[in-house]
Amino acid sequence: ETGVTQSPTHLIKTRGQQVTLRCSSQSGHNTVSWYQQALGQGPQFIFQYYREEENGRGNFPPRFSGLQFPNYSSELNVNALELDDSALYLCASSLGPTSGRAAAGELFFGEGSRLTVL
């Protein structure tokens, strides 16, 4: 069983640039969620994709956007990068909402992509 993989693991960008982060979900999972974890804080929900459709969004501006592909992998795109976007970006896959509360609520996380904005 292949776990959740994210790329790249580390990257450095400058203010105003754009970044794309990628995530491959765990085998059998059709739902992907993205979280931002700033230093010293817990993960903050960005959005979730279920069967290629956005299925919920947190308090993040529209310059944070995403995609989910037919194979359930996903991308997170951030435009017009700001210094405060520096964080660990975590992708998590799970079973879909129709799988029941316990199964859908258990998220399987990748190791994250560490973004530094200078």
Add this chain to the structure above:
Amino acid sequence: DQQVKQNSPSLSVQEGRISILNCDYTNSMFDYFLWYKKYPAEGPTFLISISSIKDKNEDGRFTVFLNKSAKHLSLHIVPSQPGDSAVYFCAASEINDYKLSFGAGTTVTVRA
């Protein structure tokens, strides 16, 4: 607006003793609670969960207690082992909503 709070940033405990981690929440719509464990350079891994219809859930050395009236939950680890040294996150979700709200985490250090 921090809806899930872990007020103890760190906890140090001797091997073999009990570790008690606390978590408070403010959102009365939360009905499902989880604990995640995170090692350095790894993503968080699911540890244990509890539904609001229960007040206790046990899995081996790990037990989660939920006090809905106090909006408080705790994680007990008995006995603590060196491999338990990690950051522990408390998380919660509302009914019919699968997004998780996380606390800031508690770093547990188990001393030999």
